[in-house]
Amino acid sequence: MLSAVKMEGHEHSDWSAYYGEPECYTSVGNMTQHTGLGMNSMSTYMSIPGMTSTSNMTSSPMNMSYVNTGVNHSMAGMSPGSGAMHGMGAGMAGMSVALTPNMSPISTQSPSMNALTSYSNMSAMSPMYGQSNIRSREPKTYRRSYTHAKPPYSYISLITMALQQSTTKMLTLNELYQWIQDLFPFYRQNQQRWQNSIRHSLSFNDCFLKVPRSPDKPGKGSFWALHPDSGNMFENGCYLRRQKRFRCEKDLGRETGRKTSEGGPNSSPESCNSNESPHPTPSVKDVKRPVSDPKPRQQVMSPAEHAPTPVPQTHHLPSQQHSVLVHEAHLKPEHHYSFNHPFSINNLMSSEQQQHHHKMDLKTYEQMMQYHGYSSPMTGALSMGSMSTPTDTSYYQGVYSRPIMNSS
DNA sequence: TGGTGTTTAGCAAGGT
DNA sequence: ACCTTGCTAAACACCA
DSSP, X not given: OXXXXXXXXXXXXXXXXXXXXOOXXXXXXXXXXXXXXXXXXXXXXXXXXXXXXXXXXXXXXXXXXXXXXXXXXXXXXXXXXXGGGTTOOSOOHHHHHTSOGGGHHHHHHOGGGTTHHHHGGGGGTOHHXXXXXXXXXXXXGOOSOGGGOOOSOOHHHHHHHHHHHBTTSEEEHHHHHHHHHHHOGGGGSSHHHHHHHHHHHHHHOTTEEEEOOOTTSOOSSOEEEEOTTOTTSSGGGOOSSOSSOOOOHHHHHHXXXXXXXXXXXXXXXXXXXXXXXXXXXXXXXXXXXXXXXXXXXXXXXXXXXXXXXOOOOSSSXXXXXXXXXXXXXXXXXXXXXXXXXXXXXXXXXXXXXXXXHHHHHHHHHHHHHHHHTOOOOSXXXXXXXXXXXXXXXXXXXXXXXXXXXXXX
């Protein structure tokens, strides 16, 4: 299963270079101290001696622990009884089960802290996270900065997650940057490198659509959204690697003669967008893509063609564009994030946050659907919990027991 | 001028 | 071996 996942293998040297000290990349469902909700699932991305991915994945109710094998270091960073885990409440019972016996000191003594502990390292690298009160104890336990731990997600995954987490399902490039950096401190370094890759991914992959800004929302850069048909890119909600690359259906029809998946002489400008939007008028920019381009840029939605939506926005993005996406998402419901795969975004984000935003989005969605004359229940892009702003989504803040939103 | 967006190219890794 | 996916670098154009 995980063998199908490319685990940043080319960066193995990077990993091993960091393995001098404990390291554990973990994503958890909910780390807030006030609730046990959402702890039924969790994913761990850690390097643990003597652990194999297969051995981990079998017995765990969470179905996985992502483990780097062959790494010889201790779990010192997950020191049992660490004060960093103060306030971590119940509801994390499922976590310890996923750990192998050699992690028993942790799991037995404090099951609720297993996968969290090492993530506390991240508080050391950012003033923002360093403010966490749970960080105040045993500082020397957290020596290794998590900026070194590259998330197991591909850039496409990260973009997809960010977009899906967005209330409006659209983000500007800068917001994407911010979301990724907020969630993964690894990406606070070498920005030129990965941001270039992000831009490349956005432009290159059919699954991402560029949504121009509306005239009343001037600013730099367009919005980026997920293609409404791209819902199956990450089967079972696993964001590690796409099962299959999404390509525009119309392009696919023309790409029979394409030599490789990356480019072809047959991507005509009028494909793809023409029937996905009720008003298929591509912007000027999108019709200029060369014939050999792998991804014709006609997929851009023109904001002027979409009726404004009198829906209260929980995000700062243009409402009419939001409505467009919701509309299209409604036509092509996405289900891929309804799964609870360990590497799904559901596990990356606080489930409580998701629930909260789910409610918000549901309300918004219903209003929107009313406006547009739709009446179907929420099954599309808004069906997943979403976040208002990237700053709200900081995974680590959730880890650090920061009271999140509705702590009722 | 810097950010954004597009395109090309090379490479690595995994799957068939 | 070949194909596909993903990452990275780089060049270039456009625009606020």
